[in-house]
Amino acid sequence: MHYDFDREVDRKNTAATKWDALEQRFGDKDLFPMWIADMDFVCPAPVLEAMKARVDHGVFGYNTKPDSYFQAIIDWMQTRHQWSVQKDWICHSPGVVPALSFTVSTFTEPGDKVIIQQPVYPPFASVVKNNGRELVNNPLVLKDGRYCMDFDDLKSKLDSRVKLLILCSPHNPVGRVWTRDELVQLGELCREHNVLVVSDEIHFDAVFDGHTHVPFASISEAFADRSIICTAPSKTFNLAGLQTSVVIIPNEELRAKFKKTLGGYDLDSLNTFGLVALESAYRHGAEWLDQLLVYLQENLRFLQEYLGEHAPQLTVIQPEGTYLVWVDCRALGLDAKELEQFMLKQAKVAVNQGYTFGPGGEGFVRLNIACSRKLLETGLERIVKAVKAAEVGQGSR
Ligand SMILES: Cc1ncc(COP(=O)(O)O)c(C=O)c1O
Incomplete structure (x- = not known):
């Protein structure tokens, strides 16, 4: 069976923390979510079938x-x-x-x-x-x-x-x-x-x-x-x-x-x-997982090429696993709180801030790549646009 990880499912208004807690968590519901560690993908078909059959049974x-x-x-x-x-x-x-x-x-x-x-x-x-x-x-x-x-x-x-x-x-x-x-x-x-x-x-x-x-x-x-x-x-x-x-x-x-x-x-x-x-x-679920791993690695390659081309100031730490990408933003010259504000106010993205992971995390952000490539591109575009605008701002000082 072929699984289509490009297929998007609207998770808004499903009480999904990633999508529905933006205002509560970051004070802005219009942020693009690249935070928290769950995926935007539908789970494997056999899991859905088993759960539907259990619902049909009706006794819980x-x-x-x-x-x-x-x-x-x-x-x-x-x-x-x-x-x-x-x-x-x-x-x-x-x-x-x-x-x-x-x-x-x-x-x-x-x-x-x-x-x-x-x-x-x-x-x-x-x-x-x-x-x-x-x-x-x-x-x-x-x-x-x-x-x-x-x-x-x-x-x-x-x-x-x-x-x-x-x-x-x-x-x-x-x-x-x-x-x-x-x-x-x-x-x-x-x-x-x-x-x-x-x-x-x-x-x-x-x-x-x-x-x-x-x-x-x-x-x-x-x-x-x-x-x-x-x-x-x-x-x-x-x-x-x-x-x-x-x-x-x-x-x-x-x-x-x-x-x-x-x-x-x-x-x-x-x-x-x-x-x-x-x-x-x-x-x-093994077949789904094998296809997921291919898709995630393509997403990772996409992210690396995209940031490499458009925002080379950001250094991607090569992950060997997980669908979370640790990005070194220290070349932007912002302290931890400034970087947080930059992502929220300039880039308009919700990411996990490096400083929340403890000492050594300052100046980094964690991005979640477990979403369709198109959604990933939307988030990266926002970050790149903000990085480029900041550069122009610095240059004109
Ligand atoms: C390393 C690690 N442990 C645990 C969790 C969460 O586990 P649970 O939701 O089962 O409490 C996460 C979620 O991001 C995680 O990354």
Whole structure:
């Protein structure tokens, strides 16, 4: 089956955060949205069919988790990620961010330290702070246009109060798909210091040609024993609104603790549509995903060529995965707040501002390319027009 990713669906007035929260979030409903991390694409046809059939059934009472649900997850991990997951290891969470927060509250005590690698998805910092834990940043380093982990810095920060590290793999916003070597280095350091690794792998299916995602827990039994993997079909198949995610915990003791926390809030049951969508997506969504990845890479090429030609001051950090593009705008000579105003008032686009991702993010913006090429071009045109106008303004000073 051929999927048409050029096909546009009007998402306005569907309570879509990306399109309908512009005024509330940015104070201007006429901005062009290039922010937040969901897609403007219709999800795979088999998922829609399964959900329609479920609607037709008409009864939406409480759900149990059937064997077929577990098997769909196990098969996806095996075929897409060469990772053998056992049924017992699989836990549910109504979202990956809630899962991160539960891991922080369950596996650390107030005052303990938690390491993250900024610039990173903003909730990484807030789940640590909101739980009253001490945030420690092991900043990523931008070297020759590519972000790397700083293992010397990490080593120097791994004291006895550090209990947990939250890894973003693949990394939002810098687009790195960490190599096995990098993950092994990180994992060995954490193991030596008895630090639990919580690996957020929600973007694990959006990996571009030439790169391979390595699930952290698949590397060795020792890593599996000291890690918690949080993922979901939500980013992959555009199902974020169904709030259904998967937490994989090979270690029995850690799993029991996590389940106790979840049980304490009575959050272990699945949403009917989340259950149906997860199962059908993992069973029948691969063909759609393969075509999506081709389209996303073409969008990326389009963005790179377009900005390269019309706004070479903006430097695109080459993503290896995810549908988010991290753009270095520092050559515009604006500070973080000025850049924010520039995007809002001059370019009239809603983007994620780099400074919100923590130290190192200032002067960058994150653009979402998971939309039709035409919509992408509309957003880029606005940015380019504003950059050119600013140049003329500077020149005439
Ligand atoms: C790294 C990362 N983790 C988690 C999430 C959100 O997960 P959820 O909606 O399941 O809470 C996102 C969404 O952008 C993300 O990029």
